[in-house]
Structure formats: structure tokens, C-alpha cells
Amino acid sequence: MMSNENELSHHFEIKGGDFSNAGRASTSIKEILREIGIDSSIIVRAAIASYEAEMNVVMYAQRAVLTLNITPEKLHLKLEDEGPGIENIDLAMKEGFSTATDEMREMGFGAGMGLPNIKKNADKFEISSIPGKGTSIDITICLDKTEEK
Amino acid sequence: MTLKEIKELLQAEVICGDDCLDLEITFAGGSDLMSDVLAFGKPGILLLTGLSNAQSVRTANIIDAKAIVYVRGKKPDKMGIKEAKEKGMPLLSTKFMMYTACGLLFSHGLPGVSGLSLKKR
Numbered sequence: 001m002m003s004n005e006n007e008l009s010h011h012f013e014i015k016g017g018d019f020s021n022a023g024r025a026s027t028s029i030k031e032i033l034r035e036i037g038i039d040s041s042i043i044v045r046a047a048i049a050s051y052e053a054e055m056n057v058v059m060y061a062q063r064a065v066l067t068l069n070i071t072p073e074k075l076h077l078k079l080e081d082e083g084p085g086i087e088n089i090d091l092a093m094k095e096g097f098s099t100a101t102d103e104m105r106e107m108g109f110g111a112g113m114g115l116p117n118i119k120k121n122a123d124k125f126e127i128s129s130i131p132g133k134g135t136s137i138d139i140t141i142c143l144d145k146t147e148e149k
Numbered sequence: 150m151t152l153k154e155i156k157e158l159l160q161a162e163v164i165c166g167d168d169c170l171d172l173e174i175t176f177a178g179g180s181d182l183m184s185d186v187l188a189f190g191k192p193g194i195l196l197l198t199g200l201s202n203a204q205s206v207r208t209a210n211i212i213d214a215k216a217i218v219y220v221r222g223k224k225p226d227k228m229g230i231k232e233a234k235e236k237g238m239p240l241l242s243t244k245f246m247m248y249t250a251c252g253l254l255f256s257h258g259l260p261g262v263s264g265l266s267l268k269k270r
Binding site: 020030041052 | 200203208
């Protein structure tokens with residue numbers, strides 16, 4: 001954890017295939033946001049976006065680092081994974097598109113709602129991917145209400 | 150409707166959260182698919198699900214659900230129960246199947262996420 005007067009930063013490592021711990025990083029993020037007094041509606045949006053992103057790593061990638069950065073104006077989540085990447089991002093962003101396995105579906109996931117739901121909960125959402133290397137996701141949620149989308 | 154009334158309506162067993170039965174529940178939603186719960190659930194929801202792994206508890210916690218009712222007599226695994234206790238999330242289990250459990254609650258005035266209820270129709 002790093003922090004100064006105006007900025008707070010946390011890093012979480014997520015392991016691909018680790019279903020028994022899937023969601024723990026996002027649960028921790030939710031607790032951190034609650035402890036520092038972030039508005040509850042923003043906490044839920046950040047937690048959902050983070051959880052969907054975390055589940056994607058557990059389901060599809062080998063590993064990832066999820067970084068939470070908070071300033072007085074913005075909450076930023078950056079996820080960088082090492083994994084198969086996404087061949088067609090436009091297709092992956094479509095609700096219902098999924099390449100999930102039976103194991104993923106047994107966990108209650110893999111309905112093809114993850115990426116669209118991350119975007120829905122973010123004020124700003126960016127995704128880039130290199131097939132065969134990995135995917136990077138940037139999620140920004142404004143804390144200053146005048147900057148909301 | 151309180152969680153205690155829900156427990157009685159669904160003839161449910163309390164897995165944990167005995168001390169939370171006075172909680173007021175104002176709406177509910179049922180799904181086995183956590184992707185849907187994350188997409189359509191709202192804070193304060195009573196979640197009915199047949200998914201009994203720890204992911205159900207984690208998902209409910211992420212969206213600030215008030216409690217979980219497991220249908221078809223299911224119960225979460227040990228990890229799920231442990232995490233629910235840590236988070237103060239009451240867990241109930243009913244023998245009714247999803248359709249019947251949801252129907253019982255809806256017909257007794259507990260609306261869904263959309264707010265539609267028998268009384269308002």
C-alpha cells in the first residue's frame with residue numbers, strides 16, 4: 001500500500017484458475033473504500049467492476065495485477081493480465097458473447113455480461129489486448145460529482 | 150416484510166444470521182447466474198439462488214445484498230458460510246424450488262428488483 005495526503009494506492013495479485021479465492025481482491029477493495037468513507041453507491045459500482053474484472057482473470061488468464069488508485073477526484077482501477085488476450089474486443093463487449101467453459105458456468109459466471117457490466121459501472125472504460133500476451137483494462141469512476149459522465 | 154416472515158413463509162432453515170431476522174426486506178431477486186446478479190441486482194436485495202458455492206456469498210456481498218435464500222434445499226459450502234458470518238450476511242435454506250419460493254414471496258407482497266408487485270398492478 002502507498003499513500004500520501006491526496007492519493008492512496010493498493011496492488012492485488014490475482015491468480016488464474018484460483019476459483020476458491022476468486023473475488024477476494026474485490027472484497028478487499030470494497031472494504032478499503034468503505035473504511036475511507038467513499039459514498040456507498042460508488043463503492044458498489046467499483047466493487048462490481050472490480051469483481052467482474054477479477055473473475056475474468058480467474059477464468060481466462062494466468063495471472064494479473066489489479067491496482068486501485070484513489071485521488072480526491074477519481075477512483076481508478078487498472079488491471080493488467082498475462083493470458084490469451086482477446087482476439088476481437090468488439091465481439092467480447094457484446095452482451096451474451098462468451099467463451100466460458102462448463103467449470104466457469106458452474107461457478108455462476110460466463111454469461112457474457114462481464115465486460116459490458118464493467119463499462120456500465122465505469123465513468124470511463126478502456127480496454128486493450130494483445131492476443132497471446134494479455135489484456136489491460138482501465139476503469140475510472142469520478143468521485144467529484146461535477147465530473148460524472 | 151422481515152427476514153423472519155420470509156423464513157416462515159418459505160419454511161426455511163437459518164444457516165447463519167439468527168440475530169438478523171428483524172431485518173426489513175423490501176425487494177428480492179432470484180438467479181443461479183452470478184453474472185446476472187451483478188448486472189441486474191441492486192443494493193438491499195434479498196437474493197434467492199441455487200448456486201451454493203462461496204461465489205454466491207461473495208457476489209451478494211459485492212452488491213450489498215441483505216441476505217441470501219438458497220433454494221432446492223441447498224446450502225453453501227463451509228467457505229461460503231465462514232465468509233457470510235464474517236460479513237454479517239444472513240443465509241437461509243428452503244426446500245422449495247426457485248419458482249415456488251419466488252412465487253410465494255411475490256404473492257405475499259414482496260416485489261422484484263423492478264418494483265412491480267401484485268398490489269401495484
